Amino acid sequence: MPNTEVSVNTPVPHKAERKPDPCIVVIFGASGDLTKRKLLPALYHLEQHGLLPHDFAVVGVARRDLSATFAPDMKDGIVKGGGVEESDPKLAPFMERVQYFATNFDDDEGFLKLKAYLADLDTKFGTKANRLFYLAVAPEFFADIIQRLGKAGMATPAEGASNWVRVIIEKPFGTDLKSARKLNDEVNAVLSENQIFRIDHYLGKETVQNILVFRFANGIFEPVWNRNYIDHVEITAAESIGIEGRGPFYEQAGALRDVLQNHIMEVLSFVAMEPPDSFAAEAVRAEKLKVWRSIEPIPVTDTVRGQYGPGTVDGKPAVGYREEERVNPESQQATFAAAKLHIENWRWAGVPFYVRAAKRLAKRVTEVTIVFKQPPLHLFKTEAGSSDIGPNLISMRIQPDEGIALRFGAKVPGPTTNVAPVNMDFSYAKAFGKSSANGYERLLLDAMLGDATLFAHRDGVEATWALYTPILEAWAKEKIDLPNYAAGTWGPKASDDLLAADGRAWTEL
Numbered sequence: 454m455p456n457t458e459v460s461v462n463t464p465v466p467h468k469a470e471r472k473p474d475p476c477i478v479v480i481f482g483a484s485g486d487l488t489k490r491k492l493l494p495a496l497y498h499l500e501q502h503g504l505l506p507h508d509f510a511v512v513g514v515a516r517r518d519l520s521a522t523f524a525p526d527m528k529d530g531i532v533k534g535g536g537v538e539e540s541d542p543k544l545a546p547f548m549e550r551v552q553y554f555a556t557n558f559d560d561d562e563g564f565l566k567l568k569a570y571l572a573d574l575d576t577k578f579g580t581k582a583n584r585l586f587y588l589a590v591a592p593e594f595f596a597d598i599i600q601r602l603g604k605a606g607m608a609t610p611a612e613g614a615s616n617w618v619r620v621i622i623e624k625p626f627g628t629d630l631k632s633a634r635k636l637n638d639e640v641n642a643v644l645s646e647n648q649i650f651r652i653d654h655y656l657g658k659e660t661v662q663n664i665l666v667f668r669f670a671n672g673i674f675e676p677v678w679n680r681n682y683i684d685h686v687e688i689t690a691a692e693s694i695g696i697e698g699r700g701p702f703y704e705q706a707g708a709l710r711d712v713l714q715n716h717i718m719e720v721l722s723f724v725a726m727e728p729p730d731s732f733a734a735e736a737v738r739a740e741k742l743k744v745w746r747s748i749e750p751i752p753v754t755d756t757v758r759g760q761y762g763p764g765t766v767d768g769k770p771a772v773g774y775r776e777e778e779r780v781n782p783e784s785q786q787a788t789f790a791a792a793k794l795h796i797e798n799w800r801w802a803g804v805p806f807y808v809r810a811a812k813r814l815a816k817r818v819t820e821v822t823i824v825f826k827q828p829p830l831h832l833f834k835t836e837a838g839s840s841d842i843g844p845n846l847i848s849m850r851i852q853p854d855e856g857i858a859l860r861f862g863a864k865v866p867g868p869t870t871n872v873a874p875v876n877m878d879f880s881y882a883k884a885f886g887k888s889s890a891n892g893y894e895r896l897l898l899d900a901m902l903g904d905a906t907l908f909a910h911r912d913g914v915e916a917t918w919a920l921y922t923p924i925l926e927a928w929a930k931e932k933i934d935l936p937n938y939a940a941g942t943w944g945p946k947a948s949d950d951l952l953a954a955d956g957r958a959w960t961e962l
């Protein structure tokens with residue numbers, strides 16, 4: 454399809470940014486992959502852009518004694534994963550502020566020692582007793598760590614003191630409605646809701662935030678953003694990678710818990726919500742919640758699960774899910790999950806939202822496709838080749854190749870009135886240059902600033918679990934024939950059938 458590029462005005466420089474208060478970021482589970490691959494590079498990118506406070510420190514906490522290797526290892530992550538030059542002048546002074554503390558997560562004594570250690574760092578680095586705890590640990594430790602922080606007197610500021618304590622909790626937040634409620638209760642018993650930052654890194658992605666800008670900062674899209682003009686919406690989070698050695702985790706999680714219930718539902722809420730009256734956390738969360746609560750219970754017949762078998766990915770042979778390390782050879786776990794959702798409100802009634810998330814698909818692409826209603830084409834029917842014009846589409850490419858395309862029909866040059874679809878294409882990289890942001894920059898910064906707009910709220914987490922828990926229960930009861938798609942394809946046939954039953958098909962990505 455021919456492409457027409459959108460010309461872009463010179464990018465506007467960032468507005469003056471707020472700087473967080475002096476603080477220590479304390480990462481529990483710091484020996485894990487996330488800390489090295491994402492968190493430290495993100496913190497360093499903030500430092501490079503002058504967005505970290507001058508008085509600042511990072512403390513990695515884990516069970517093993519890694520005091521000798523932690524800082525060099527994190528530096529390696531910043532340089533290799535974060536694309537930073539080793540000679541970058543800010544790097545050496547930053548690394549001096551990267552510290553390590555070993556303790557078991559069930560050791561009360563260890564927490565008291567950590568408390569004293571952090572107080573010493575306050576004196577050394579001027580961090581004023583402000584703490585941002587980051588729980589990058591397996592979910593079974595969330596509640597315990599928070600409880601021990603409370604017991605050691607670290608979860609709240611001292612009485613009369615003006616310092617702050619905040620806690621970022623990684624996903625998955627629960628494994629179903631019951632466990633999410635229990636976890637919320639346990640966490641809320643120690644921390645007030647405004648101290649809790651439940652992270653979903655998709656909300657840190659520029660392209661996800663841009664959905665709101667695209668809709669609400671432009672005059673031309675919002676008037677047609679409803680059931681009068683839109684036929685249906687597709688949201689896809691496709692990964693070509695498999696489970697990458699995370700067998701035990703994935704055996705518990707599966708595609709529905711891992712991506713559909715959280716990342717996809719966050720994106721869906723931005724696509725579907727009403728304009729909030731401000732970007733304050735309460736205003737945005739209230740609108741998101743209305744969307745999730747307006748979704749009709751999902752019949753299991755409107756869902757599809759799949760599991761990859763052996764296949765070919767990027768020209769190389771790939772094993773099936775059941776042959777992956779530490780996976781049950783008869784596993785019923787879904788590596789593909791899809792559903793048809795109905796948002797029963799005035800804007801969306803009658804417009805299905807088809808959502809899917811999966812591992813080992815044909816390519817890595819996360820995209821939202823808004824498919825508009827077909828106009829009457831009678832006028833063009835007589836011309837050969839004009840019958841397959843296809844509807845107008847807005848494709849929001851969340852990643853990779855971030856951008857937005859608008860598909861419309863154009864006259865093919867020539868003596869007859871033939872119409873062909875063309876794309877008007879906006880590319881982030883071309884317009885603004887390549888961003889090194891991995892999503893965590895923005896979210897870490899917001900948490901340090903105390904801004905919870907891009908974090909999940911208790912009610913939201915429970916609303917999405919309420920939708921999907923019956924599906925998980927129904928899937929658990931009924932065994933199906935798995936694997937049912939080959940690695941490197943677009944998933945099981947049932948996924949195509951889900952749309953075909955409505956006379957539709959997934960848009961080619």
Ligand code: BG6
Nearest residue numbers: 624654692711712716819852892
């Ligand atoms: C994580 C999931 O939350 O998101 C992973 O646990 C998944 O399984 C990842 O690969 C996808 O994130 P991104 O940013 O690469 O789309």
